Amino acid sequence: MCETCGCDTSAEVHAHNLQTGGILALQSARTSNAGTHVHEHVRPDGTRFVHAHGRDGHHHGHGDAELGGVPAVHPIEQRILAKNDGLADQNRGWLAYRKILLLNLMGAPGAGKTALLERTIRALGGVPPVSVIEGDQATSNDGERIRAAGAPVVQVNTGTGCHLDAAMVAGGLAELSPARESVVVVENVGNLVCPALFDLGERLRVVVFSVTEGEDKPLKYPHMFRVADLVVLNKIDLLPHVDFDVTRAEANARLVNPDIALLRLSARSGDGLELWCHWLRHATTGQQALPL
Ligand SMILES: Nc1nc2c(ncn2[C@@H]2O[C@H](COP(=O)(O)OP(=O)(O)OP(=O)(O)O)[C@@H](O)[C@H]2O)c(=O)[nH]1
Ligand SMILES: [Mg+2]
Numbered sequence: 001m002c003e004t005c006g007c008d009t010s011a012e013v014h015a016h017n018l019q020t021g022g023i024l025a026l027q028s029a030r031t032s033n034a035g036t037h038v039h040e041h042v043r044p045d046g047t048r049f050v051h052a053h054g055r056d057g058h059h060h061g062h063g064d065a066e067l068g069g070v071p072a073v074h075p076i077e078q079r080i081l082a083k084n085d086g087l088a089d090q091n092r093g094w095l096a097y098r099k100i101l102l103l104n105l106m107g108a109p110g111a112g113k114t115a116l117l118e119r120t121i122r123a124l125g126g127v128p129p130v131s132v133i134e135g136d137q138a139t140s141n142d143g144e145r146i147r148a149a150g151a152p153v154v155q156v157n158t159g160t161g162c163h164l165d166a167a168m169v170a171g172g173l174a175e176l177s178p179a180r181e182s183v184v185v186v187e188n189v190g191n192l193v194c195p196a197l198f199d200l201g202e203r204l205r206v207v208v209f210s211v212t213e214g215e216d217k218p219l220k221y222p223h224m225f226r227v228a229d230l231v232v233l234n235k236i237d238l239l240p241h242v243d244f245d246v247t248r249a250e251a252n253a254r255l256v257n258p259d260i261a262l263l264r265l266s267a268r269s270g271d272g273l274e275l276w277c278h279w280l281r282h283a284t285t286g287q288q289a290l291p292l
Helices: 065-069 075-097 113-124 141-149 166-176 222-227 236-241 246-256 273-283
Strands: 013-017 023-026 036-042 048-054 101-107 130-136 153-157 183-187 204-210 230-234 261-264
Touching: 013 166, 023 166, 075 101, 075 166, 101 113, 101 273, 113 130, 113 141, 113 183, 113 230, 113 273, 130 141, 130 166, 141 153, 153 166, 166 183, 204 222, 222 246, 230 246, 246 261, 261 273
Parallel strands: 101 183, 101 204, 130 153, 130 183, 204 230, 230 261
Antiparallel strands: 013 023, 013 153, 023 036, 036 048
8 A cells, every 4th residue: 555645556557658569567766776776678579578777867856845735655665755756856857867857747637738748849849859658557558649749758657656757767767768858748546636746856837727617626725726837728719619718717816825926828729828838938948947
């Protein structure tokens, strides 16, 4: 059992590299040896080999005011989170050395995370290059959608786990080998609770929140909105058909996080996509996130 969130992480976590067809078993932050990644590869021809390596990234300061709002946790949970944070710092160092922007894309199941990514990959047209670590409990459906949109992707299946952690992302990064000065987006498992607790080593956190979810979600799941840099309010094409007060939803988000940036968008119609791509491109310059 994962004492942090109640999900069962004793199940095997698998990564599927959709470029090579390789499948490997990953460890979670709970079970991994800090700084060492041991996993089994299955080559496209079906042969297997076990592979272990350390990370060469230097340590970075956490600078993580975002986690200041973590609710009081049990000592075992604290140990899991502390171990995860150490691995996240290693990811951060590895990424900083290569000037890679890691973005953690979170949100409820069906909010439109993959739809947003598909459109983003097509709109950016490779400038900057984007690759994706896809998190889902099961299936490579989203990974296949990302591949069809034109980006390299590793699909991580968490089994019964309800979030990605820093060890899984480290395994995904090792498998992806992203280019220097590129963007890696982690689409986290659809969930408004646990992903907010686990630092992956990302520089930016974005919550996709759709107009079919109800305006009160920032109040009911405040931690997710507290740790986010940006809320993408998605599916605005549906506004004429749903009972959703955009102004109230945005006020609720600002109530829990006065500094949060907000962007209205439709991954269906493309409204707001240009501004989102501009925000993303600006983020790759390493400057402070654009206020929206
Ligand atoms: N009308 C409308 N539908 C959308 C929009 N964005 C996504 N959808 C639809 O919403 C459904 C869920 O979209 P996904 O992109 O799979 O959502 P997700 O957040 O990736 O879902 P999980 O990965 O399961 O957590 C699909 O049927 C999409 O076509 C939008 O802007 N407008
Ligand atoms: Mg998805």
